[in-house]
Each structure stands twice: as C-alpha cells, then as structure tokens.
Amino acid sequence: RGPGFKIKMSRDIISFYRLIQSFPAVKLHLTGAVMRATEVEFDKAKEHLKTLKNDPGNDTKLRIYALFKQATQGSCSSPKPGMLDFVNKAKWEAWNSLGNISKEDARQKYVDLVGTLISSEAPIQKEATTAGDPKSSYQTLQVTTENNITTILLNRPEKKNAISRKMYEEIMQALEQAGKDDSVLTVMTGSGDYYCSGNDLSNFTQVGAEGVEKLARDSGELLTRYVSHFIDFPKPLIAVVNGPAVGIAVTGLGLFDVVYATDRATFHAPFSQLGQSPEGCSSYTFPKMMGTAKANEILLFNKKLTAAQACDLGLVTEVFPDNTFQQEVWKKLRAYAKLPKDSLRYSKQLIRGMEKEKLHAVNAQECVRLQERWLSEECMNAIMSFFQNKSKL
Numbered sequence: 001r002g003p004g005f006k007i008k009m010s011r012d013i014i015s016f017y018r019l020i021q022s023f024p025a026v027k028l029h030l031t032g033a034v035m036r037a038t039e040v041e042f043d044k045a046k047e048h049l050k051t052l053k054n055d056p057g058n059d060t061k062l063r064i065y066a067l068f069k070q071a072t073q074g075s076c077s078s079p080k081p082g083m084l085d086f087v088n089k090a091k092w093e094a095w096n097s098l099g100n101i102s103k104e105d106a107r108q109k110y111v112d113l114v115g116t117l118i119s120s121e122a123p124i125q126k127e128a129t130t131a132g133d134p135k136s137s138y139q140t141l142q143v144t145t146e147n148n149i150t151t152i153l154l155n156r157p158e159k160k161n162a163i164s165r166k167m168y169e170e171i172m173q174a175l176e177q178a179g180k181d182d183s184v185l186t187v188m189t190g191s192g193d194y195y196c197s198g199n200d201l202s203n204f205t206q207v208g209a210e211g212v213e214k215l216a217r218d219s220g221e222l223l224t225r226y227v228s229h230f231i232d233f234p235k236p237l238i239a240v241v242n243g244p245a246v247g248i249a250v251t252g253l254g255l256f257d258v259v260y261a262t263d264r265a266t267f268h269a270p271f272s273q274l275g276q277s278p279e280g281c282s283s284y285t286f287p288k289m290m291g292t293a294k295a296n297e298i299l300l301f302n303k304k305l306t307a308a309q310a311c312d313l314g315l316v317t318e319v320f321p322d323n324t325f326q327q328e329v330w331k332k333l334r335a336y337a338k339l340p341k342d343s344l345r346y347s348k349q350l351i352r353g354m355e356k357e358k359l360h361a362v363n364a365q366e367c368v369r370l371q372e373r374w375l376s377e378e379c380m381n382a383i384m385s386f387f388q389n390k391s392k393l
C-alpha cells in the first residue's frame with residue numbers, strides 16, 4: 001500500500017491533494033516528443049489540482065486517485081481490503097476498475113479530468129473579482145469570507161455601530177448572500193469598542209412630507225423584514241459580541257445559534273426608558289430561554305446585564321477575558337468551520353424549524369405594537385431628550 005492509504009476519504013480537497021503529493025516521485029520511462037509533452041502536462045495538472053477551490057466530491061476524488069495510481073504504478077495488483085475497511089476498499093475499487101488501461105492513457109485521462117474541474121471553476125473565480133461585487137460595495141459593513149467563515153462586521157464605530165436605515169438594508173443583503181455562499185459559518189461582530197448601540201435614533205427624526213404615521217409604518221415594515229432574515233437564516237449564525245450591546249442588538253441575540261462575548265460586554269434593552277416595547281422576537285425568546293421573571297427585569301425594567309449574568313441566563317454561550325477574546329473565539333470558530341457544511345445546515349434547520357412559524361407571528365405582533373409606540377408621546381420625548389444631549393443610557 002502507498003502512503004496515500006493513510007488518509008480518510010472524507011477530508012477536503014487540500015488534504016486530498018496532500019495525499020497525492022505524498023506519493024513517491026513519478027518515474028516515467030518515456031521517449032519521444034509527444035510522450036514528454038504528456039509528462040509535462042501531467043505535472044502541470046498536479047499543480048493545477050492544488051488551486052481547486054471547491055471540493056469536487058468523493059466520487060471525483062476517487063477517480064483522480066485511481067488515475068494517479070494507474071498512471072504512476074500501473075494496474076492495481078494489491079489485495080482487496082477487508083469489508084469493514086470502507087475507505088481503503090473504495091480506493092482499491094476505484095483503482096481496480098481501471099483494469100489494464102496503460103499508464104499513458106491514465107495520465108491523459110488524469111490531465112483531462114483536472115482540466116475539466118479547473119475550467120468549471122473559472123467563471124466563479126471571475127465573478128468574484130468583478131467590480132460590481134456587492135460584497136465590496138457596502139457602506140456600513142465590511143463583509144469578508146475566509147477559512148469557510150463569512151464575517152459581517154458592523155462598521156460605524158464613530159456611532160457605536162448604531163443601525164441606520166441603510167445598515168438594516170445592508171445587513172439583510174449580507175445575510176442573503178452569506179446564506180447562499182460556500183461558507184460554513186456566518187459571524188456578526190462590531191468594529192471599535194461597541195458591538196452595537198441598537199437602532200440609530202435618528203431613524204425617527206427623518207420625517208418626510210407624508211408625516212410621522214408613514215414613518216412609523218415604513219419603520220414597522222423595515223423591522224419586520226429585518227428580523228425575518230434572522231429567523232430564516234439557513235446556516236449557523238454566530239454573534240461575536242466584542243463590546244456593549246444595546247436594544248435590538250441584544251434582543252436579536254435569541255435568534256443567533258451561538259453567542260460569544262468579551263467580559264467587557266454589557267447587554268441592555270432599555271425599552272420602557274425609551275417609551276418602546278420589545279422586538280427581535282425577544283418577547284418570546286427571552287422568557288423561553290431564561291424564564292418569565294428574569295426576562296421581565298430585562299424587557300420591562302431595563303436591567304443592564306454583565307456578560308457573566310447574560311451567560312448564566314442562557315443569552316450568551318461563553319464569556320472570554322477581553323485580552324484574549326479575539327484569539328480564543330476565532331480559534332474556536334476556525335475549528336468549527338471545518339465541520340461538514342450540509343450536516344450543520346440541516347442540524348440547525350431541525351433545531352429551529354419547528355419554531356419558525358411561531359417566531360414570524362411574534363415578529364409581526366411586536367412590530368404592530370412598536371408602530372403604535374413610535375407615535376406615542378413617551379417615545380417622542382425619549383428620542384428628543386437623546387438628541388438634546390439630555391439623556392444617555
């Protein structure tokens with residue numbers, strides 16, 4: 001058996017490529033111009049294989065493996081692995097199925113197969129670098145994909161990442177893209193010292209000619225759509241809470257799958273102080289998560305939680321010391337992002353699926369109440385006080 005038999009079939013394409021690289025050097029005894037050219041192509045194909053971005057799937061990997069073995073060692077002559085040695089049996093069968101085809105034929109087929117895989121990826125690579133790529137056109141966010149993780153960075157640090165109307169729209173757009181891209185996990189985090197200071201209160205000061213009723217209706221519609229994007233998000237969504245969180249940045253956490261927080265973070269949902277009422281499905285998720293009595297202190301009486309308290313109540317998954325927060329969290333996330341993508345997706349859908357309908361109903365009900373609240377004197381006075389610098393949380 002060659003060294004390649006040590007590897008597990010389920011590993012990704014990079015591992016698979018390493019497998020191929022670990023084989024003994026190819027010693028071809030070829031003569032003549034045409035055959036030498038094929039040898040060069042074979043070496044090039046091995047190099048090209050390294051650049052593949054997408055896992056071609058086990059069947060194709062087995063075919064590449066078999067052709068490589070046939071091209072370099074000739075027909076399969078090793079004994080068939082036992083019934084329970086699934087991985088090595090699959091490899092043996094793939095190699096053995098090539099029968100007596102010549103090394104030269106196998107080499108040519110290997111070159112052709114790698115060429116097909118590379119060219120099938122070419123349009124995708126081109127698309128990702130076009131100037132109109134929406135990922136690079138955000139004004140309030142920075143969205144990046146690396147190590148199978150798409151990160152949505154709230155990027156208005158000078159306003160403590162308060163969510164403006166533009167930012168609501170861009171977050172929805174980023175979630176739609178992340179839900180469809182090849183990443184395994186999606187992370188939301190904040191730039192600067194805050195995670196997010198909640199709704200940008202100036203969203204309520206931009207009253208058009210059609211008056212405050214229209215503004216309240218539009219805001220209700222915007223919030224309903226925004227929260228729905230979290231309810232329907234199809235893959236694991238993780239909040240990396242790098243600092244204080246306020247309002248909707250706290251209430252929405254019940255719709256994330258995992259929440260990591262620095263010990264410097266605080267969690268504050270000051271609705272009654274602002275003449276408003278809960279949103280982000282928190283009127284349902286918070287009592288469910290922590291019990292009604294604990295939820296009431298937060299949602300009715302504006303209790304600000306430390307990260308440790310939020311963790312005890314189940315709102316936060318784990319708290320890390322601020323000085324090692326980024327390092328520890330990202331190490332964990334990079335490891336999680338190596339797990340099989342579809343398995344994570346389907347597991348999340350099973351965990352959340354039964355509740356979706358309920359959550360959409362709660363969201364709709366909360367937004368109806370808020371439309372009424374935004375027109376109330378209590379709410380208008382609170383917003384005016386903030387902008388006259390009379391009040392801060």
Ligand SMILES: CCCCC/C=C/CC(=O)SCCNC(=O)CCNC(=O)[C@H](O)C(C)(C)COP(=O)(O)OP(=O)(O)OC[C@H]1O[C@@H](n2cnc3c(N)ncnc32)[C@H](O)[C@@H]1OP(=O)(O)O
Binds near residue numbers: 165199246247274
């Ligand atoms: C479309 C509608 C959907 C509605 C959905 C409803 C959601 C509910 C909520 O989210 S309610 C929560 C709303 N948030 C707040 O009430 C927070 C208000 N901000 C503060 O109290 C303070 O700014 C602070 C405690 C977050 C931070 O205080 P600090 O002293 O550290 O910093 P500054 O106040 O100097 O802030 C720096 C600048 O950022 C501006 N800013 C911060 N938060 C908001 C905000 N939420 N809305 C608007 N602007 C905000 C602040 O005004 C400073 O701006 P300036 O430098 O121009 O003065």
